[in-house]
Amino acid sequence: MFTAIGKFSKSFFVKLLVGIIILPFVFWGMGDVFRGGNQNVIASIDSEKVSTQEFVEYLRRLNLTEEQIKNLPKTDLIEKILSEYIGKKVMALEIEKLKITVNDNSLRNIIKNDKLFFKDNKFSRTEYEKFLIKSGVNAPRFEENIVEQEKRRQFLSSLSGGIVIPEILVKKEYRKENQTKTIKYIDLENYHSKNKPSEKSKKELYEKNKDIFFTEFKSFRYAEIEPEKIIGEKDYNEPFFKQLDKIENNILDGQSFDDTVKINNLKVVSLEMINAKKENENKKKAENLSDNLFKKIYNLKSSKAPEIINVNSKYYIAEISEIEKRNRPFSDPEVQESLNTQLNFIKKIENNTSILKDISMGALDKEKFKKFASENNLEITEYKINNLKQNEIFSQGIIKRIFLTKDGDIDLITNNTLTKSFLVLALKTEYENLKKDSNDYEQYEAKARLNLINKIYQSHDNNLNEKYKVELNQRTIDRVKNSF
Numbered sequence: 001m002f003t004a005i006g007k008f009s010k011s012f013f014v015k016l017l018v019g020i021i022i023l024p025f026v027f028w029g030m031g032d033v034f035r036g037g038n039q040n041v042i043a044s045i046d047s048e049k050v051s052t053q054e055f056v057e058y059l060r061r062l063n064l065t066e067e068q069i070k071n072l073p074k075t076d077l078i079e080k081i082l083s084e085y086i087g088k089k090v091m092a093l094e095i096e097k098l099k100i101t102v103n104d105n106s107l108r109n110i111i112k113n114d115k116l117f118f119k120d121n122k123f124s125r126t127e128y129e130k131f132l133i134k135s136g137v138n139a140p141r142f143e144e145n146i147v148e149q150e151k152r153r154q155f156l157s158s159l160s161g162g163i164v165i166p167e168i169l170v171k172k173e174y175r176k177e178n179q180t181k182t183i184k185y186i187d188l189e190n191y192h193s194k195n196k197p198s199e200k201s202k203k204e205l206y207e208k209n210k211d212i213f214f215t216e217f218k219s220f221r222y223a224e225i226e227p228e229k230i231i232g233e234k235d236y237n238e239p240f241f242k243q244l245d246k247i248e249n250n251i252l253d254g255q256s257f258d259d260t261v262k263i264n265n266l267k268v269v270s271l272e273m274i275n276a277k278k279e280n281e282n283k284k285k286a287e288n289l290s291d292n293l294f295k296k297i298y299n300l301k302s303s304k305a306p307e308i309i310n311v312n313s314k315y316y317i318a319e320i321s322e323i324e325k326r327n328r329p330f331s332d333p334e335v336q337e338s339l340n341t342q343l344n345f346i347k348k349i350e351n352n353t354s355i356l357k358d359i360s361m362g363a364l365d366k367e368k369f370k371k372f373a374s375e376n377n378l379e380i381t382e383y384k385i386n387n388l389k390q391n392e393i394f395s396q397g398i399i400k401r402i403f404l405t406k407d408g409d410i411d412l413i414t415n416n417t418l419t420k421s422f423l424v425l426a427l428k429t430e431y432e433n434l435k436k437d438s439n440d441y442e443q444y445e446a447k448a449r450l451n452l453i454n455k456i457y458q459s460h461d462n463n464l465n466e467k468y469k470v471e472l473n474q475r476t477i478d479r480v481k482n483s484f
Contacts, residue, residue, distance in 0.1 A: 042476045043082060045089055045468055052476055058085055059480075065301045072481045079477065090468055095151050098158065102147045110146060126238075133241045136248070159453075159460055169448040170441060174434045177388045179403055182428040184369070186378050188421040192351055194376075197343035205339055206330050213335050214325045217273040217281065220297050221257060222318040223266035225308070230264050236313070244315060248308045257306040257319040266317065273324065274298070348418050355412050355423065364410055369425055382427075398422065 043050040059081065072078055112123040119127050132139055206213065225247065227233050227240045251260060261268050271286055278286045278294055286294070293311045297318045300307060306319040328335050358364040364372070373380045388399055398420065401413045405426040414421045434441060 040476075042473050042480065043086060044471045045086060045093070048089070048093075050086070050089065052480065055082065055085060056480060056483075067301065078481050082472070082477065086470060090464055091152060091155065093468075094464070095155050098155065100151050100154050100158075102150045102154075106150070107143060107147060110150060111143070130238060130241065133238065133245060136245055156457070159456055163449060163452060163456075165445050165448045165452065167436070169452065170445045171434055173447045173451070174440065174444040175431050176403060177400070178432045178434070178440075180384065180386050180430040180432075181403060181405075181426060182382070182384045183402060183405075184380050184382050184425040184427060186369075186373050186380055186423040188351075188378070188423060191376050191378055192344070192348045192421065195347065197340055197347075201343055202336070202339040203330065205343060206335070210327065213328045213332075213338070215275050215328055217275050217324045217326065218298060218320055219270070219272045219274070219322040220300075220318060220320045221268050221270045222293070222297055222316050223261050223268045225264070225266065225315040225317060229266055244308070247317070251306050251308065251317070255306075257304075257317065260306060260317055270321075273322075345418060348421065352412055352414065352418075352421060359410055359412060366410075366425065369410055369423070372423070394422070395420070402426070 040052050041049045042052045042055050059078075062081070064077075068077060111117065111128065117123055117128045117131065132142060135142070225244060227236055230243045230247070231237075231239045233240070247260060247264065260266075269289075271289070273280055274286055276298060278289070278291075280286075290311070293309075293316065296309045296311055297316075297320075300318060300320050303320045303323050306317055309316050309318055330336075355364070358368075370380065372378070383393065385394070385399055385402060388396055388403075394402065395415055398413055398415060401411070402424055405411045405413075405424060407426050407429055410423065410425050412421065413424050434444065
């Protein structure tokens with residue numbers, strides 16, 4: 001059911017929101033929290049009440065995982081979802097005040113121009129109907145959702161319409177990525193790796209985190225749902241999807257795996273105690289099972305809860321029948337690798353924090369840059385970067401950071417995973433010229449526009465935070481957390 005909706009979202013909704021950023025409405029800390037309050041009201045926006053029932057129904061539509069539901073009382077997930085829900089409500093109030101509407105003709109054009117519903121390069125009513133059947137939604141509900149999305153798109157577009165981007169902002173964006181910079185750098189890899197984790201520190205970390213060092217084995221069953229089995233025909237046609245929808249509804253209503261396969265005469269395949277590597281406890285790999293199908297089944301969250309899955313345009317009913325977690329010993333090579341990685345990562349953070357502190361306090365100048373290299377037996381290399389995609393030594397992300405470093409400044413620059421760390425001294429920067437009639441100008445004008453739009457959205461978001469008084473009923477929030 002949800003596969004088709006996900007597929008549609010990648011076409012229609014992405015096209016609707018391309019080039020714009022959804023406002024991150026954040027209301028926590030605003031207004032007064034209810035001291036007691038009505039148990040049937042979880043929040044209010046000015047005079048409008050958000051009922052507990054309304055919010056719980058919204059929560060259920062999100063299909064939280066079993067693990068997320070289990071941890072609701074311990075986390076702030078409910079608060080985050082409520083914040084997002086309030087943001088949507090506020091946007092709806094703004095849309096209503098601006099009288100933004102979508103008429104039937106506009107709705108018709110949006111649907112008819114989506115290539116998901118095309119056949120032979122033109123809109124096909126049959127393809128549209130087939131999509132609705134596969135998605136398990138009716139046309140009015142689906143089209144109502146499109147109208148809401150289009151209203152939001154128009155609302156966000158109205159905030160940034162008619163913006164003229166000054167040439168200086170375009171050139172600023174261009175210079176961020178187009179320059180020649182001469183630097184001196186120290187690769188900190190040897191500096192970080194000189195102290196190997198001790199056996200004592202590894203054992204302490206292992207004992208504290210024994211519960212996370214395990215191998216999970218799962219037993220599962222699956223059966224392909226073929227058209228010939230359920231409708232007596234070979235084609236994946238409309239009768240097939242109608243019958244598939246009935247099967248799924250029966251499962252959602254509590255029908256067991258065994259009953260489903262028996263009623264529909266499906267051939268069952270069973271596998272016993274397989275890990276994520278597709279191996280059993282004797283390291284024997286499961287044969288005749290594609291990786292894609294295996295991953296879909298293995299990643300099912302709940303045991304003894306059959307689900308319909310779609311893999312490469314084929315449909316299956318699958319169920320995890322048993323899950324067993326087996327602890328891995330301290331001597332396990334993969335455990336050792338994990339412990340070394342975690343301890344090395346912690347040490348890198350400590351080292352980098354110390355270096356950044358020296359930089360921020362002005363304690364690391366050009367002379368001390370040389371002294372640091374000498375004391376730690378590290379090499380200083382002079383290097384010229386000619387373009388953003390020069391990847392002999394630095395990744396593109398690191399080069400972007402280097403390009404932002406002013407001449408004469410020293411900076412510690414790392415990648416996102418801390419696998420690469422460099423101490424960089426910027427020596428000289430030469431900028432390229434940007435011609436207004438070039439193709440590059442249009443590209444960087446778009447980047448400058450997007451940055452300016454982000455600032456406008458942020459400013460508007462701040463105004464909304466002041467405009468609407470949001471109150472939260474914390475007692476009701478806690479009650480909802482503990483009700484699942």
